[in-house]
Amino acid sequence: MASAHVVLAGLDIGFGNTKVVYSVDGGPRTEIIFPSGAAPERLLPVQGDGTRSHLGGRTVEMILGDGTPKGSEVSTWVAGIETHKVQNYIRPHSANFTSSQEWSALLRSALDRMDVARVDVLVAGLPVAEFFDVARRQALRKSLEQAHRISASKTVEVRKAVIIPQPLGAYAHFMERLAAQGKTLSPDSLVLVIDPGHYSVDYVLMQDSSIHQASSGSSAMAGRQVLEAASRLLYERKQVRISVDRLEAVVRRGEPTLDIGVQQVKLSALMDEAGKLVCDQVLKGLEGVVNGVGEGLSHVVLAGGGAPLYERYVRAAFESPSTLVDVAEKPILSNAYGFWQSALSAHQLLGAKKVA
Ligand SMILES: Nc1ncnc2c1ncn2[C@@H]1O[C@H](COP(=O)(O)OP(=O)(O)OP(=O)(O)O)[C@@H](O)[C@H]1O
Ligand SMILES: [Mg+2]
Known part of the structure; x- marks a missing residue:
């Protein structure tokens, strides 16, 4: 240590x-x-x-x-x-x-x-x-x-x-959790990391410590689009305008309902519906990327604040007896935990250089 x-x-x-x-x-x-x-x-x-x-x-x-x-x-x-x-x-x-x-x-x-x-x-x-x-x-x-x-x-x-x-953080955190369970990954295993954030869903295909650059990228259909879709649904159904930033604050605070004048709207049902619209589009694009690789994935690692919303759809799209879907306990912190892990490795490397 x-x-x-x-x-x-x-x-x-x-x-x-x-x-x-x-x-x-x-x-x-x-x-x-x-x-x-x-x-x-x-x-x-x-x-x-x-x-x-x-x-x-x-x-x-x-x-x-x-x-x-x-x-x-x-x-x-x-x-x-x-x-x-x-x-x-x-x-x-x-x-x-x-x-x-x-x-x-x-x-x-x-x-x-x-x-x-x-x-x-x-x-x-x-x-x-x-x-x-x-x-x-x-x-x-x-x-x-x-x-x-x-x-x-x-x-x-x-x-x-x-x-x-960025997505290497979530990957490093995943490897740390695997190691804690006494498991290792074959160097040939393909791992897809998906990180749905606020403005972008970043994805990266990893094999050992290499990035498959051609199978990595970013989609703009992220948390903000989910909130925009929810805001639109609210307007269509209840004729009330709630800004995306306010909706985001309510979701962040984990509040189950949204007060709109005399009514209360159940947020989870609304977010589920909005989430499905957006996730479907992102996952369709990702399936194309994965099919293009021509080989099965061993794991799909889901990280980022949007992970709770995406989990159901990612499991439906990728989970199989040969592909495991992994979500950290606090996926919003996955990158930061992996970055910390890299800081520890860099520190150990610097120490080793000083000793040598
Ligand atoms: N419990 C939750 N359920 C669903 N969505 C959530 C939850 N908590 C946060 N979000 C969504 O996650 C997004 C923020 O996640 P995160 O902090 O990973 O993004 P970010 O890293 O700041 O964004 P980016 O990576 O695009 O710069 C927001 O759009 C927010 O609406
Ligand atoms: Mg992010």
């Missing part, structure tokens, strides 16, 4: 939620999840006493500008907020998420919530397509490996950062 005073972390900043798994001094792993909403404090609603409501988020200080004392200013942001309560808020959604101010605020908030002064090894992920862009990968690593200012009195330093393809 890790030697004394070592902090290892897996960080998975998604468009929906920020997930962290970390350990201090080889102790138990701690989990953190918060919504990936971040905005400048000045945009948040004013309360009766004149102060800004932080909507459940926490403040971080960002230095914006060109980095010189003259050309820079300190801007207070709040990260971890439910965005449906922020006026005129436009959620970031672009391939350049990791270069956005929102991402930077979420990173700082994740480091702040870890309550450590230093992280020895931090592993984060990039979507498969972006990972193969070497410049993008190196830029992200460099931006992570520095002392991050949280406030005037707090800084958290990241000593070493490692970037891996």
Whole structure:
């Protein structure tokens, strides 16, 4: 296990939620999840006493500008907020998420919530397509490996950062769980990892430690589309408009019903119906990918916040006596757990190099 005073972390900043798994001094792993909403404090609603409501988020200080004392200013942001309560808020959604101010605020908030002064090894992920862009990968690593200012009195330093393809986190977590059961996988076994998140369903076909790039990719039919379909169904049936962000907050809080004026709508039935519409489309595409491989899968690993919704349909599509479907106990944290596992391996490797 890790030697004394070592902090290892897996960080998975998604468009929906920020997930962290970390350990201090080889102790138990701690989990953190918060919504990936971040905005400048000045945009948040004013309360009766004149102060800004932080909507459940926490403040971080960002230095914006060109980095010189003259050309820079300190801007207070709040990260971890439910965005449906922020006026005129436009959620970031672009391939350049990791270069956005929102991402930077979420990173700082994740480091702040870890309550450590230093992280020895931090592993984060990039979507498969972006990972193969070497410049993008190196830029992200460099931006992570520095002392991050949280406030005037707090800084958290990241000593070493490692970037891996996102779904490899879920794969590493799956391998860890197999090993804990005393099982191993033949190096020829094909494992399909499916990660339904908020903006994309990422999938990757793995054989041992190799990615089958041609059989990996991403579909935009993700959690957001399920929520959009549910919002549409609500409008068609009850003539009420409920925003996707509000629906998302209700699902996140695990509330069973939604109050719409005098009525209450049972959320599980609505989400099931909306989920089926979206999952059917994604799985149809995936079956084509799998058939193209021409060989049977040994496992299908389902990860991500959308896993509870997808599980039934994934089992119906793939489960057979020769193909097992695997869902972690907390699939939303699968990538972060696998990233942590990679942080541990990287740390052990660094230690071995120092000794040699
Ligand atoms: N219990 C649940 N049942 C169904 N869906 C859920 C549940 N909890 C979260 N979700 C959905 O999961 C999605 C968020 O999952 P996750 O945190 O894995 O996404 P993300 O990693 O932030 O997104 P992306 O990978 O696209 O950047 C949301 O769209 C949310 O609606
Ligand atoms: Mg994700």
